[in-house]
Every structure is written in structure tokens, then in C-alpha cells.
Amino acid sequence: MVERKTSPAVEASLTALAVSLRGVTKAYDNGVMALGPFDLTVRKGEFISLLGPSGCGKSTALRIIAGLSAPSSGTVRVARHEGEVQPGQPGHGIGFVFQEPTLMPWTSVRENVRLPLRLAGVPKADARARADAALASVGLADFAGAYPRELSGGMKMRVSLARALVTDPDILLMDEPFAALDEITRFRLNNDLLVLWRRLGKTVIFVTHSVFESVYLSQRVVVMTARPGRIQADIRIETVEPRGEEFRTSAAYSDYCRRVSAALAPSYSGQSTL
Template sequence: MSLAASSPPSALSGRPIVRLEHVSKTFSNGTIALKDMSLTIGAGEFISLLGPSGCGKSTALRMLAGLGEPSSGKIVWPDPAEKSASDKSEGEIGFVFQEPTLMPWATVFKNVWLPLRLKGISQAAARPRVMEALEMVGLDKFADSYPRELSGGMKMRVSIARALVTRPRILLMDEPFAALDEITRQKLNDDLLRLWEQFGWTIVFVTHSVFESVYLSSRIVVMAARPGRVIDEIDVDAPHPRGIGFRTSQAYGDYCRRASESLLSAIGAADHL
């Protein structure tokens, strides 16, 4: 079965795939990372969580991945049954961290094979899926290379392929392109959008960049810090495929202005608490 076949068709876009219901998170040191956050994520959406440092974006993402539990509230997966994030089976969630976190002693192929290996799938049985994932990110010719031989952008592509090889229902991305130069970042933005448009994935993407959030998203969720909470949502009603024409359009500028104003409000809301 191909990755395309495992992805939700565009006709299903908008069907709720996961809900955060009045989620709060307080750490053991007393820091309130999130307070009363509610958000519904529809199948096939590309959602960006935009906000200042310390607003709980990454905390929300990690709880969606089952890497932490809410202090109060709940995370609900309506289909096929209501279960907490920690109850989700392997393969339903893909996570791309801020750093590629690759094993330096392993080849690109073996780095991408890792999540399947942990599920007991042999290298031979996993090969078609690993090569398919590498082909999707343009690295099928680098399967036998080592991380030290790759550029920063290529390492991040390997990290994305590793998340995709499990054929997840939802892809969570925690500022994956923040450390890259602008040209590489724009290229990876374009490639990610192309894959999302082609396969109809559900993506939740954390970013500090107004420009990146507008370019990528179907919806921007703006968050304020101390305590982290949603203060605005912006629907980016721009056609696909997107490219240089959209980046230089009046509509793009207008959306960026709206998101910038909302982000300034978010920073102000934090400063006055």
C-alpha cells in the first residue's frame, strides 16, 4: 500500500480528527504552560500554531503526540473512538522535531527505517516503504549516505521521511525549518506544501514566523503566553498551488499584516498579565 493510499482524500477535509477540550498544563515548578485551550483540528487541514516564545505551542504539540498529559481538560480523537493521545497506536502520529535528531552512525536508510524497526519490521520488508518515503522528500539517491555527508536542509528531509514512513494520520512539526537559511527554508516550505496538496495529510505546524504561517497554512491559530492560550484564528483563504505569485501578491501582504497585528496583540496580552 502506498503512502498516498493511506492518506485521507480531500473529500474528507474538515472532518474532526482531534479536539483539545479546555486543556491546561501546569509543570511541577508551577509554570502554567497552557490554560483552557480549546481547538478542533479537521482532517486535511494545515494548521500553524503562531505565537511568541513561551506561549505553549510546543507543549500543545507534544501532548497531541502523547508525549505529555494535560493537567486538566482532555484530548479527544473522535474517529474511530475517543481516546487520549497516549492511547493512540503507533503510526497514527508522525512528529518532526526542531532538530533532525539523526543517528550519526547510521545511513539515511537506517535512520528512516528506525520507527518500523522498533515495530518489528525487518529491513527487507521495510525497504519499499523507506524508499518511498525518501523519494517523497527527494532523497532516494542518498539512502546509503551518512548524516555527516548531508546539508542541514537534507538532514531535515530525512527527519520528515522518518515521520512519514509510518504513514501517520496526522503530522506534527515543531519549528522544523527555524534553523535553516532563508533560501533553504523557502524551498522546504514549497516541498512540504506540494506533498500536503498531493496526499491530503493533516498537519499541525509550530512556527514563530508570520510569513511562514501565512504561506503554508489553511488556518493560523495565534497564541498568547503566560498562560498559553488561543486568542485568534485566521483562515487563509488563498488558492493552491502556492508559489512566488502568492508570496508577492497583495493578498499575501494583507494576510501577513493581519497575522502580525494579531501576534502583537498576543505579545501585549502576555506583557499585561
């Protein structure tokens, strides 16, 4: 049996469901069926990746979970510490990191991170302190007064992550946040994200096109079919925690990458084993 050393915060949170999608579909007005039927269960504290070809509905699934898009059919349930609410209602505890940082160029890093709190009516002093704490958590404490134009691409994504974390969400949705970054920066941010996840115990659903990134980050890799997106395979990544560079160069990592790649191959060939 493989030894697992997940943090107490993560272990405690894995006793309850965070997200449940049952029979979810999404059809657009132009007749395109983007998703489904799609069934997904995520437990609190899990880190999962959605992996699949472009247009398979990965981002659509995230937007449905976040309440930014309504499913055409099916049921979506999102839980929080205080109980269970429907997506889109205030306070359902979701942070969203988009593909682009989408920072306001005319204001400081601190004010960009403070924005969700300002919109929620949090007093300025409290919001400032929370924004500074979020920036410190992503290694940008010294850049609170800087402007987005003064930051590298990787630093901008850190700001975007801090903004998603500043409301202390239960669930963190990440839509290919590192796709446009160079490989060295991407590896570094992957490592930093795992450190944050272990420390904070958040539920993370991470969208990526990278087999290597999905295997390195995730407890589970959910491989999706070509459109309309369904689940092709749900592969659990069992390895010693915490992960580091030794895992990235291990035989186990290579084996998992081959397994995930094999599950993904039918989606790119226009075939499905479903």
C-alpha cells in the same frame, strides 16, 4: 468568492475531526502554568499553524496531542481512519518532526528513516522498501546510503520528515522544523511541504515563530497569547490553490501577514484582548 482547488484527498478528509482539545491546561511541578485553558479543533486534512511568542505553549500543545505529555486538565481526542483512540496508545497515527533532526550519526540515512518500523517489528525487507519510498517522497532517493554528516541542514530535515512519514501517519506534527535553516532553503522546503500535503492529504499542525511562514503554508493560523498559552485569534487563509511563489509576492499575502501580525502584537506587548 475565492476559488479553491484543494486536492480530492484533502477535500474528502475535511469531513471529520482529527484533533479536539477542550479546556486543556498544562502546569509544571515548579508552578509554571504553560498552557490554557486551550481549545482547538482541527479537521482531517487541514494544515494549521500555531504561532506565538516563545514560551507560550506551542510545543507543549504538540506534545500533548502526540501523547508525549499529559495535560493537567481538559480533554484531548485524536482520531484516525479506523476510529478514535486516546493519545499515547499504539497506532494512533501520529508522526512528529522535531526542531532538530535528531539523526543517528553512526548509521545510514535509510536506517535512520527505517527506525520506527524496526521498533514496530516490521520485516526488514518491507521496512527497507517503505524507507526508500519515504526518502523518494522528500527528494532524497539518491542519498539512502549516505550518512548524516554528509548532508546539509536542509537535507537532514528532509530525512527527519521522511522518518515521520514512513509509518504513514494520519496526523503530522511539526515543531519549528525549518527555523535554523537559511531563508532560501526554508522557502524551498516550505514549497516541498505543501506539495507533499496536497498529495498525501495528511493533517498537519505546524509550530512556527514566523508570521510569513505561517501565512504561506496554512489554511488556518492559530495565534496564541503569551504564557499561559490560549487562542488569541484563529485566522483562515483564503487563497487560490495550489500556492506558489506568486502567492508569496501577492497583495493578498501581504494583507494576511499584516492581519496575523496585528493579532500577534498584544502577545509581545504583554497584553491580551481576551
